[in-house]
Amino acid sequence: MSNIITAQNITKRFTEHTALDNVSVEIPTGSVYGLLGPNGAGKTTLIRVINRITVPDEGRILFEDKPITQQDIYRIGYLPEERGLYKKMKVGEHALFLARLKGLSRYEALVRLKEWFVRFGIEDWWNKRVEDLSKGMAQKIQFIVTVLHQPKLLIFDEPFSGFDPINANLLKEEILRLRDQGATVIFSTHNMSSVEEICDHITLINKSKNILSGRVDDIRRSHGNNIFAVQYRGEESAFAPLAELCHVLESDYDKISGLTSAKIHIEKNEDIRSVIAAVNEAVELRSFTEIIPSMNNIFIRAVEGSLNK
Amino acid sequence: MRNIGLIIMREFKERVYKKSFIITTLLMPLLMLALSAAPAVIMFFVRGETKAVSVIDQSGIVAPQLESGDDIQFVVIEDGDLQTELKKSLESEEFGVLFIGSDIVENPNNIQLYTNQSSSMLIEEAIAGQVEEIIEAERLKALNVGDLKRILEQVEVNINLSTFRNGAEQSEATSSAASSFVGIALGFVLYFFLVVYGSIVMQSIIEEKNSRILEVLVSTVRPFDMMMGKILGVASVALTQIAIWGVLLIVISAAVIPAVMPDDILAGVEAVRAGADAAAMVPDMDIEAIAALSSIMDTGYISQIVLLLLLFMMGGFLLYAAMYAAIGASVDQVQDAQQLTTPVMIPIIFAFIILTMVMNDPNSPLVVWCSMIPFTAPIVMMGRIPSGIPTWEVVTSLVLLYATFIVMVWLAGKIYRVGIFMHGKKPTFKELYKWIRY
Structure with a gap:
């Protein structure tokens, strides 16, 4: 799978600080790519560099393996974090204006807009004034306009901020639907649960540096600490003979069901299969699962880890 | 270019289709008339107590x-x-x-x-x-001495000097009073447009910056195009307004005045137009007033002035709007713009002061120089053009003006590009300089 965007050694300095310090990112075509990082880490700057809004001091951006040009911008849909609309305009007229700026003809824009308005069930907003829309309503319009010209690459900066859970869900579904139709999606967020749900790849940026990059599954697995959750019939003491093989971190016996749930740590060099076999010998095993750390934990650990360095 | 066009269209529609625009455009001339008549009316009705x-x-x-x-x-x-x-x-x-x-x-x-x-x-x-x-x-x-008073009255002379422009195809009657009046009026109109429409550009950029619509636009529209679209859009609105007023003025000068003026005055006007000899035949009438009337009723003269007014207005407006745009892009609130607009306001006000000096002598060195310096030229030229100045001066002034405008737009574009993403702090002149170098 080739990369739709390759950022090579991007450095961007502002007068008082460095926003991006030698950041390289590869965004595979067809992926949903999460850009994570604490506030002020440089996510928005990276997005602006990819968008050609900001010119990097060093490094370059490749769009489908060629240096990005102004023409490529028409194949990108960008929803900025801070987004506004002209308050005095009518919704339909405004959407048309933005759509035409993206290179659509008036007729094409009109047809596609009508489709989207029907899909979101907001046909009757067409002649409303923008100032009469709630924040969430305005967000929907902005979303529609962002994806209207069917860009190959979609960039959402903090798309979920300001959305209520219902609309956030709608947005998630639309993002996945767009990916299924062949678009690549980049989004920046603090919302870790959404990362686990919809991202295939992530990059974690902290203090202007790329500190963690890769597939979400791989990252979570590689950050696993060999901790497993075990559930078996019997009391806690039944586990005592296994002390050599593994270390019980915590365990809890439930009298009513007669089940014990425990968290155990297995040394890296131990063979998992033989541990399972041994446990299976000793107790009536109900479940044995690896506890994979959540992105949230990885995020916090990575950020703190980079602080300590 | 397509995007600039779309932005101009949007800007134009938003402003011109507003009721307030139509109302101000039609009411403004009435208001001006009322204002100029007001002192006389007040004097008439409100007598001071004895x-x-x-x-x-x-x-x-x-x-x-x-x-x-x-x-x-x-x-x-x-x-x-x-x-x-x-x-x-x-x-x-x-x-x-x-x-x-x-x-x-x-x-x-x-x-x-x-x-x-x-x-x-x-x-x-x-x-x-x-x-x-x-x-x-x-x-x-x-x-x-008997009857001395009557003798003195007979001796008294009042001279009306009729002036004619030498070298024109026919020696055309000119009136310095009318010229300077038209000049001052035009200069004032221009001053009004620079200040009013300039700050409209500034305010609407501040507004767009605060509503974060710029962030949405900036991915598809280059900042420079955005700024030019804004400036030209507002300019097209100003132009529309001027054009409406110009047409009104021409209609009035061509149709209304001849219809309402008494015949003998019209005959006087005809005589003045015919040339010096005929003018001498018009006795006992205020030649100055008739010459002034003659100028105002000369549709060709009015159209020429309106055309030049438009050229200088556009040039001046574009120059100043570029500066206002840069200021608008670099602040968050209109209040913060105060300090930055001062250096923009000073040349405008200075030009306005010079304009009043044009009345005394449209060709004094100070006035001529100020009509060449691009920052004061648009307003000062308005004062000079009606009294007739060499074409080369007009052309030089226009070329300088438009050249400066191009440089200014280039600078403003650089400030704008950085400024629209800056929030929450008031930039100093030093910082603006940095943004230009950036």
Whole structure:
């Protein structure tokens, strides 16, 4: 799978600080790519560099393996974090204006807009004034306009901020639907649960540096600490003979069901299969699962880890 | 280019289709008329109250001849004593006491006005005028030449100098009064447009910056295009307004004035247009006024002025709008813009002051220089053009103006590009300089 965007050694300095310090990112075509990082880490700057809004001091951006040009911008849909609309305009007229700026003809824009308005069930907003829309309503319009010209690459900066859970869900579904139709999606967020749900790849940026990059599954697995959750019939003491093989971190016996749930740590060099076999010998095993750390934990650990360095 | 067009269209629609635009465009000329007529109307309806002045005349010559009018009521006090009258006067509500010395005819300075309230130039002049006339008449009488007053009146001459432009195809009547009036009026219109439409550009950029619509636009539209679209969009609105007013003016000069003017004045105008000889034949009429009227009724002259006005207005507007755009992009609030707009306002106000000097001499070195310097040229040129200046001066001034505009737009574009993403702090001039270098 080739990369739709390759950022090579991007450095961007502002007068008082460095926003991006030698950041390289590869965004595979067809992926949903999460850009994570604490506030002020440089996510928005990276997005602006990819968008050609900001010119990097060093490094370059490749769009489908060629240096990005102004023409490529028409194949990108960008929803900025801070987004506004002209308050005095009518919704339909405004959407048309933005759509035409993206290179659509008036007729094409009109047809596609009508489709989207029907899909979101907001046909009757067409002649409303923008100032009469709630924040969430305005967000929907902005979303529609962002994806209207069917860009190959979609960039959402903090798309979920300001959305209520219902609309956030709608947005998630639309993002996945767009990916299924062949678009690549980049989004920046603090919302870790959404990362686990919809991202295939992530990059974690902290203090202007790329500190963690890769597939979400791989990252979570590689950050696993060999901790497993075990559930078996019997009391806690039944586990005592296994002390050599593994270390019980915590365990809890439930009298009513007669089940014990425990968290155990297995040394890296131990063979998992033989541990399972041994446990299976000793107790009536109900479940044995690896506890994979959540992105949230990885995020916090990575950020703190980079602080300590 | 397509995007600039779309932005201009949006800007134009948003402003011109508004009711307030239509109303102001139609009401503005009426308002201007009303404003220029207002002082006369107020004078007519609101008379100052009559001021009572006690007169102590030791000579006995002046007091009987003083005439009370609507403004001043003279109360002659026979054999009055100044000190007691002054005391009495303080307690009454009268304006004051006029003391005339006994040797007033020989020594005209022996006259004093003691006022109980703050004095006024008008009253002082009215009193002095009357007293002067009375003393003059007394002195003439003393010379003992019969009928001297009538002889003096016959000798008096009043000259109306008609001026003609030498070298024009036919010696065309010009009126410096009309020229300078038209010039000042145009200069004022331009001043108004620079300030009003310039700050519209600034304010709407600040607004767009705060509503974060710029963030949405910036991915597809280059910042420079965004700024140019904004400037040209607002310019197209201003142009529309000017065009509507221009058409109104031409209609008035071509149709309305001939219809309402009395025939003899129109004949005078025709005569003035025909040339010097015919003009000399028009007796007994205010040549100056007729020449002025002739200029205003000359549709060709008006169209030419309107065309030049548009050229200078566009140039001046684009130049100043670029500066206003840069300021708008670099601040978050209109209040913060105050400090930055000062250097923009200064040349505009300076040009306006120079404009008033154009009235005295449209070709003085200072005025000519200021009509070449791009920052003052648009306004000052408005004052000079109606009185007729060499074409090369107009062309040079225009070329300089548009060249400066291009440089200014380039600079403003650099500030704009950085400024629209800067939030929450007020930039200094030093920082703006940094943004340009950036």
